[in-house]
Amino acid sequence: MERVRLVDWLKSERDQHVGGGLYYNSQILFAYNSNHMEGSTLSPEQTAQLFNTGALLPDNINDEIRADDVAETTNHFNAFNWALDHVDDPVNKSLVCSLHGILKRGTSQEFDANRNVGGYKIVPNVISQLEGIHTVLPADVPLAMKQVFSLYSQLEDDPFAIAKAHWMFESTHPFSDGNGRIGRLVMFKELLRLDSVPALVLDEHHNLYTRALKNFPNEPGYLVDLLLNERDYYQRMIETYAPNRIRYSYVDQWNQAGILRHLNHHPTSHARNRQNQPQYAERYQWAKHATFCPQPQPKRKPTNCRQSS
Known part of the structure; x- marks a missing residue:
């Protein structure tokens, strides 16, 4: 039997309302893990209830269910569908802003002018004030995102290359909120476009994932290997729910010596307004790593190292 593209399989199961298959499980697992990683209080069971029926029940009588958690989980289902329908479209401002508008539709942020839902951020933000992880200034976001789109x-x-493109998006943090979820949706969509195995980042690896993003300029192997592990997970899903039915590529080895040709400093290291915002500019992740030469990989890694010689 002829194998089909993964995106076509997912769309076919969606359109035929196939329950319990690859599309069904992708939707629930992706929405639960990606939203829970960002603070959603919904459980896996509640996420499944919402997908199945459009309603949910509290896990116990004292539970509070936040309206925004419900809206953003439902919106993630819709954003995933939208990404499937636009899988071969180029990643550009229109695409990422459309995804952001879908994710934040009907939330408390939708009509907050400072949030600028469906557009780039207009107020500076940080990933972690405690850890000092700052992001690109609003005035510099368009230039930084051009580099992301080029990647x-x-x-x-x-x-x-997959890890670098994802890191560049997340370190830019182009939106007021929802950057992690949009970045992971874009990465999933792009791997579908390439007919490769997507990455479904699991909430149980949240701490490893955030550490890998933070350390990418000095130790890219952490993020590279973590994403490979998450792709292994999704590959097992493919072979469980659609064995021998889907064609895909999967390069699961990488050569550290060969990555030097990819290394470019972030374009906004020379962007305007840096001199006016030293408290942010001096702490951009890329500002300290203009040449971005990776250091030797540590002997111990949070995931299985897969460098090829």
Whole structure:
């Protein structure tokens, strides 16, 4: 039997309302893990209830269910569907802003002018004030995102290139909120476009994931290997729910010596307004790593190292 594209399989199961298959489980697992990673209080069971029926029950009588958690979980289902329908579209401002508008539709942020839902941030933000992880200033976001779009336009099934493009999006943090979820949706969509195995980042790896993003300029192997592990997980899903039915590529080895050709400093290291915002500019992740040469990989890694010689 002829194998089909993964995106076509997912869309077919969606359109035929197949229950319990790859599309069904992708929707629930992706929405639960990605939202829970960002603070959603919904359980896996409640996420499944919401997908199945459009309603949910509290796990116990004293539970409070936040309206925004319900809205954003439902919106994630819709954003995933939208990404499937636009899988071969280029990653550009229109695409990422459309996803952001879908994710935040009907939430308490939708009509907050300072949130600028469906557009780039207009107020500076940080990933972690305690850890000092600052992001690109609003005035510099358009230039930084052009570099992100360029990386995605040239993307191949290359573990380092995939990790770098994702890190560039997350370190730019182009939106007021929802950057992690949009970045993971874009990465999933782009791997579908390449007919490769997508990455479904699990909430149980949240701490490893945030650490890997933070340390990427010095130790890219943490993020590269973590994303490979998450792709292994999704590959097992493919072979469980659609064995021998889907064609896909999966390069699961990477060569540290070969990545030097990919290394470019972030374009906004020379962007305007840096001199006016030293408290942020001096702490951009890329500001201290203009040449971005990776250090030797540590002997112990949080995931299985897969460098090839």
